[in-house]
Amino acid sequence: MAVDVTWLGQSAFLLEAGGTTVLTDPFLSENPKASVGPDDVEPDVILLTHGHGDHLGDTVAIAKRTGAPVLAIVELAAEIKGEGVEVFDPNLGGTVGFDWGWVKLVPAWHTAVSPNGTPHVAAGLLIHIGDRLIYHLGDTALFSDMQLIARRGNRVDLALVPIGGHYTMDRFDAVTATEFINAAQTIPCHYDTFPVIEADAAAFKQDVQNAGFSEVIVLEPGGKHRLR
Numbered sequence: 001m002a003v004d005v006t007w008l009g010q011s012a013f014l015l016e017a018g019g020t021t022v023l024t025d026p027f028l029s030e031n032p033k034a035s036v037g038p039d040d041v042e043p044d045v046i047l048l049t050h051g052h053g054d055h056l057g058d059t060v061a062i063a064k065r066t067g068a069p070v071l072a073i074v075e076l077a078a079e080i081k082g083e084g085v086e087v088f089d090p091n092l093g094g095t096v097g098f099d100w101g102w103v104k105l106v107p108a109w110h111t112a113v114s115p116n117g118t119p120h121v122a123a124g125l126l127i128h129i130g131d132r133l134i135y136h137l138g139d140t141a142l143f144s145d146m147q148l149i150a151r152r153g154n155r156v157d158l159a160l161v162p163i164g165g166h167y168t169m170d171r172f173d174a175v176t177a178t179e180f181i182n183a184a185q186t187i188p189c190h191y192d193t194f195p196v197i198e199a200d201a202a203a204f205k206q207d208v209q210n211a212g213f214s215e216v217i218v219l220e221p222g223g224k225h226r227l228r
């Protein structure tokens with residue numbers, strides 16, 4: 001089944017397959033580059049990599065308006081549950097099954113405290129939807145265990161890779177990440193939202209494709225890619 005992937009800006013993506021809409025890290029109203037606002041999305045579920053403001057974003061408002069449950073690492077999920085939102089609360093290594101697929105939390109190297117002060121550990125997301133496997137790296141530095149994630153199950157069809165540097169790996173470390181992950185396709189994210197994370201996505205694409213590590217699709221916020 002095809003999966004329609006829309007980049008909304010920063011680490012926010014819509015993943016749509018078979019009538020299910022998954023929303024990740026919906027930082028929209030405060031993102032000057034976001035392609036939509038928080039009232040423009042109708043997710044069935046919201047997935048969070050961690051609770052920094054540029055990821056948690058409009059999660060609670062969207063969840064309350066739509067009734068969508070939120071999946072986040074256990075400490076962050078407890079905070080969100082306290083806002084009156086239904087949650088799924090795995091920890092690293094945990095998998096949550098849905099009628100449309102599954103989501104597994106995997107490690108990421110990054111600090112994390114929510115805007116309300118809840119300490120937690122940042123994660124990546126393995127998302128199985130439409131019989132495709134998507135690896136949303138979240139915010140992370142380069143680390144060699146990315147290879148394990150690609151090695152121990154289905155091949156990763158699509159990797160969503162931060163390239164902006166400063167708060168995450170930069171576009172040069174991200175090239176090595178694509179080598180480790182060995183995904184068929186890669187979409188860069190978490191860049192150009194603010195001056196400090198400006199990055200040359202076209203150069204990243206050229207470096208990855210010249211090395212033969214993955215096919216890179218560069219989107220503008222609001223841009224769509226059909227994963228077949």
Ligand code: NI
Pocket residue numbers: 050052055110111139167
């Ligand atoms: Ni972060």
Ligand code: MN
Pocket residue numbers: 052054055139167190
């Ligand atoms: Mn971030």
